[in-house]
Amino acid sequence: MGRRLDAQHAFGDLDGHQPALLAVHDAVDDGIAYRAELSVRVDEPVLSDEPILQHDLQPPDSWWNDLAGTLAKVTAVDTDRVAVRQQYMERAIPEFVGIPAPAVSCWTTAHADVHWANLTAPLRLLDWEAWGRAPEGFDAATLYAYSLHQPDTAARVRTAFPVLGSPAGLAAEATVCAQLLQTVARGDNLVLEEHLRNWSGELRHR
Known part of the structure; x- marks a missing residue:
């Protein structure tokens, strides 16, 4: 079963904030499996053409409340799907952030790809292929990271998600x-490099 179909079964439409999956068609041709999925049409444009926010964006408080409430409902769903592995944390955090991997106080379910190209206003949360278990605050931290090029919006993310900056969110x-620093090392997301290095310095001091 695919992650998108699993997400439909696990979360439903999240009060309309997840586009409903209407139909799934599986086929096999020459030993290769194919899947076609039909979702409800989303008329609202995404808030950014790319994951990294390139312009200041300040949705109304109602939008932030909808996002926080939707992600809280996601965290409450139990699953054995994995979005972040402990082994990756133990390897990557010392290499790229320069601290031992912090202990995870709580594993929760995450969408695991919350960035500005997956969000609309009114709120729809798109692209559910990556969802699974992750450290508490993972979705908030992801959105914050992709907001770092726009400090005012990044500050608003922190206001909406107080787990950021807390021991539980470390x-x-x-x-x-x-x-993201790993992607920078590969030559991607270079516009975020300085912001990410500043963030990693803050994390080391915490």
């Missing part, structure tokens, strides 16, 4: 920071 923040 493991998630260090994981996301390591993930």
